[in-house]
Amino acid sequence: MIIHTAELTFHIEKNDLYTLEENLGDSYKKANDKFQMLYGAYFNNAYTIQVIEKFGKCYLSLFVDAVRLLGKPNILEGDYPLIKRRIMELLMLLIGHTDCYENHTLKRIDYRLDILIEDEHIRQLYFHMIGKHINQYKKQIKRKGGKDKHTGEMIKYKTTVYHSTQESISVCCYDKSAEREAKGCAIESYERNVIRFEVRLRYEHLRYRASKRCKNPLPMQLEYYLKETLYYEYLQKYLLPIYPQGDYYRFNEAEKKIRASHFTPDDKNMLITALRKISTYGLSTLKKQLTPYKYNKVLQLLRDFSINPILIPKNYPNAPKKLENPLNALYAKYEL
DSSP, X not given: OOEEEEEEEEEEOHHHHHHHHHHHTSOGGGHHHHHHHHHTTTTTTOEEEEEEEETTEEEEEEEEEHHHHHTSSOOOGGGHXXXXXHHHHHHHHHHSOOTTGGGOEEEEEEEEEEEEOOOHHHHHHHHHHHTTSOXXXXXXXXXXXXXXXXXXXXXXXXXXXXXXXXXXXXXEEEEHHHHHXXXXXXXXXXXXXXEEEEEEEOHHHHHHHHSTTSSSOOOSSHHHHOOHHHHHHHIIIIITTTSOSSBEEBHHHHHHHHHTSSSOHHHHHHHHHHHHHHHHHOHHHHHHHSOHHHHHHHHHHHHHTTBOSSOBOTTSTTOXXXXXXXXXXXXXXXXX
8 A cells, every 4th residue: 555645736728727617617716616516426536626827827736535536445556557547537627638747746645554453442552652752753743633624723633643844744643533533524444443654745855856966866746656665665764763663561561571681780770761761751751861872772672672662551441461563564574
């Protein structure tokens, strides 16, 4: 499952604008409303369009929900020709040709990873724990909640965690069922009981990747980003550093493993002290208190024993002694 949504922009001519208004029977400023009325159901409500006329130039902006468009939850590299064909079908309906497709600009793409966790209680516990993950990774700042689509303001949700920059890259984790319920939307079968992880590439990052400043420039077009190798590259580089490796334990269980390990007495005491601090204050506080060498050593030693630095709270109701990390299968892809 590589992508979920993408945003493309097409430079169209003035004559195309007139054709679009003629085909939709209304002003280009009302294009999306008219389009949804005429063709929304035909395209499985997968498109949102906006037409912009600015400084004498005309643009057609297209937001694509690839899952809805193809009617299947897993969108893979081999699906690109069909996605392209359906977008070109849209262009034919609106402006009568597809000449602008080859020169489109990719403005945003969301890579996604869905993990099924049937137990709602366990999903809530997981979000409680990842709230203690680092507050900032590079320039990505942690926020809990989601943006109101009308005001743009952050609304706090217990089951949504963002690490984002304003214009470049966002990493998001959320309970898909809870998100759909909060928006009053029907929950699709492939969304039920799913924790969704996303790495969202925005315009500024895509523009940088296309520039000469980038070591291996990549054109800002959908075809080049719908690649499995690139998908895993972004998950490894931006998602995994935020979510530490190792299974989740209660403190007593983690302490038993550490005490029984081959580590030196000093290392054992260092790890147990570190886990106590993380449990009380979170991972970011520990990072501030230790030198980079000691902080990385703590994480590495815990990783060697598959112990996540984030502990299961002792007072959390009906919590298990151990919880397998939902990202274990993803981590396994990068192990030698």
